[in-house]
Amino acid sequence: GIQVEQSPPDLILQEGANSTLRCNFSDSVNNLQWFHQNPWGQLINLFYIPSGTKQNGRLSATTVATERYSLLYISSSQTTDSGVYFCAVDPLIYNFNKFYFGSGTKLNVKP
Amino acid sequence: DTAVSQTPKYLVTQMGNDKSIKCEQNLGHDTMYWYKQDSKKFLKIMFSYNNKELIINETVPNRFSPKSPDKAHLNLHINSLELGDSAVYFCASSQEAVGTDTQYFGPGTRLTVL
Numbered sequence: 001g002i003q004v005e006q007s008p009p010d011l012i013l014q015e016g017a018n019s020t021l022r023c024n025f026s027d028s029v030n031n032l033q034w035f036h037q038n039p040w041g042q043l044i045n046l047f048y049i050p051s052g053t054k055q056n057g058r059l060s061a062t063t064v065a066t067e068r069y070s071l072l073y074i075s076s077s078q079t080t081d082s083g084v085y086f087c088a089v090d091p092l093i094y095n096f097n098k099f100y101f102g103s104g105t106k107l108n109v110k111p
Numbered sequence: 112d113t114a115v116s117q118t119p120k121y122l123v124t125q126m127g128n129d130k131s132i133k134c135e136q137n138l139g140h141d142t143m144y145w146y147k148q149d150s151k152k153f154l155k156i157m158f159s160y161n162n163k164e165l166i167i168n169e170t171v172p173n174r175f176s177p178k179s180p181d182k183a184h185l186n187l188h189i190n191s192l193e194l195g196d197s198a199v200y201f202c203a204s205s206q207e208a209v210g211t212d213t214q215y216f217g218p219g220t221r222l223t224v225l
Contacts, residue, residue, distance in 0.1 A: 043219075096167055097159070103153055
């Protein structure tokens with residue numbers, strides 16, 4: 001099956017700092033999504049981004065489908081950004097949406 | 112209004128018991144999913160239903176039986192619970208089963224098997 005690798009696995013930031021999270025995937029995909037799992041366990045969809053660049057406030061994401069990677073940028077980080085960030089991909093080879101998740105990047109933003 | 116809801120939020124039970132988790136979505140979506148998140152936070156798809164029909168069954172033991180009475184509900188029944196079934200189970204939904212779409216997740220059900 002498709003391999004989805006996220007880096008770094010852990011990240012500690014001081015409030016106000018910027019960071020970049022990376023997701024590499026091994027095969028062509030229909031769909032790529034970024035999620036944030038907050039410390040209470042809730043999974044929130046951040047971006048649907050199979051290609052190109054999108055921005056939402058302090059967050060932005062870029063996917064380069066031809067090179068099989070996606071980046072999530074967090075600017076001016078806040079303590080509420082803490083949690084685990086997951087990348088999920090839907091491989092082209094399947095007839096139906098079938099998402100494979102990476103192992104996540106655990107972010108801790110310190111005040 | 113909660114878009115995707117699950118009950119119960121916590122479930123503690125003994126090995127060998129049978130238990131069910133319920134999921135409901137009020138988004139009008141056609142497709143619903145069950146995911147399992149293990150103790151290392153790894154998320155893996157288990158099942159997907161589209162308009163009450165099973166479309167993905169991801170090599171899950173047949174002790175797990177999903178049931179979709181209508182397209183707004185997808186329940187998960189687990190027979191003969193084992194220690195390894197302890198995990199957080201997430202329900203999710205999306206508008207369609209095919210192609211580009213976003214998924215919306217429920218709050219999760221933390222299952223502990225003793």
